[in-house]
Amino acid sequence: MNFENFHIIKHPLIEHKLTYIREKHTSKKEFKELVDEVALLMAYEITKDFSLQEIEISTPICKTKSKVVSGKKVVLVPILRAGLGMVDGILKLIPSARVGHIGLYRDEKTLKPVSYYFKIPSNCEDREFILVDPMLATGGSAVAAADMLKKAGAKNIKFMCLIAAPEGVEKFCKAHPDVKVYAAGLDEKLNEHGYIVPGLGDAGDRLFGTK
Numbered sequence: 001m002n003f004e005n006f007h008i009i010k011h012p013l014i015e016h017k018l019t020y021i022r023e024k025h026t027s028k029k030e031f032k033e034l035v036d037e038v039a040l041l042m043a044y045e046i047t048k049d050f051s052l053q054e055i056e057i058s059t060p061i062c063k064t065k066s067k068v069v070s071g072k073k074v075v076l077v078p079i080l081r082a083g084l085g086m087v088d089g090i091l092k093l094i095p096s097a098r099v100g101h102i103g104l105y106r107d108e109k110t111l112k113p114v115s116y117y118f119k120i121p122s123n124c125e126d127r128e129f130i131l132v133d134p135m136l137a138t139g140g141s142a143v144a145a146a147d148m149l150k151k152a153g154a155k156n157i158k159f160m161c162l163i164a165a166p167e168g169v170e171k172f173c174k175a176h177p178d179v180k181v182y183a184a185g186l187d188e189k190l191n192e193h194g195y196i197v198p199g200l201g202d203a204g205d206r207l208f209g210t211k
C-alpha cells in the first residue's frame with residue numbers, strides 16, 4: 001500500500017509469532033502471550049524516533065554523563081476490547097506510560113463503530129499517543145478513535161495494529177494522513193462479514209474466550 005504514513009514492521013520474530021496468532025488451534029493463553037510479545041516488539045520499533053537527553057549519573061566507579069529518553073509523555077490507548085490484549089506487552093517496555101481507553105464495538109450489520117467509553121489523561125497537547133488495536137478491517141473503528149483523540153486535543157498520535165486490510169489502510173490514511181500507521185501484516189481483503197482474510201478471526205473473542 002502506497003501511503004506515506006503506512007509502515008509494515010518486518011522482523012523474523014514478528015512474522016513467526018504472527019503465524020501462531022493466526023493459527024486457529026492456538027490456545028487462548030498462548031494467543032494472549034503472543035499478542036503481547038508482538039506488541040512489545042512493534043513498540044520497540046516504533047519508538048526509534050524518541051528523543052534523548054544527557055544527564056549526569058554516578059556509577060560505582062565515577063561520575064559520568066549518560067542518556068535517558070526525554071520529550072513528551074507517552075499515553076497508550078487501547079481500543080476496547082481487543083486493544084487491551086496489546087497493553088501489557090507495551091507496558092513492559094514503557095512502564096511509565098499512562099493508559100487511556102476508548103470503548104468501541106463494530107455493529108455486526110452496518111459494520112459501523114458504536115462508541116461506549118472514552119477516558120484519557122488531561123493535557124493531551126503535551127503527550128505522545130500510541131493508539132492500539134489488533135485489527136484494522138474497514139477502518140471505521142480506528143478512524144473514529146483517532147477522531148476522538150484529536151477532538152480531545154491530541155496532536156501527536158501513532159496507530160499500531162497487528163493485521164491490516166487494504167480497505168482499512170486506505171480509509172485510515174486518507175482520514176488521518178498525519179498519523180503514522182504501523183502493522184505487522186497486510187492481508188488480502190475483507191470478506192462479506194467485514195472480517196480480514198486470511199486474518200486471525202475475531203481478536204476480541206480469541207483474547208477473552210467469548211465465542
Ligand SMILES: O=P(O)(O)OC[C@H]1O[C@H](OP(=O)(O)OP(=O)(O)O)[C@H](O)[C@@H]1O
Pocket residue numbers: 079080081082083104105106107111113133134135136137138139140141142168194202203204205
Ligand atoms: O476496522 P473495523 O471494521 O472497524 O474493525 C476493527 C474493529 O473490530 C474489532 O473490534 P470489535 O468490534 O469486534 O469489538 P471487540 O474488540 O469488543 O470484540 C477490532 O478489535 C477493531 O476494533
Ligand SMILES: O=c1cc[nH]c(=O)[nH]1
Pocket residue numbers: 082135137194195196197199200201202203204
Ligand atoms: O477480522 C476481523 C475484523 C474485525 N475485527 C476482528 O476482530 N477481526
Ligand SMILES: [Mg+2]
Pocket residue numbers: 082202203204205
Ligand atoms: Mg470483536
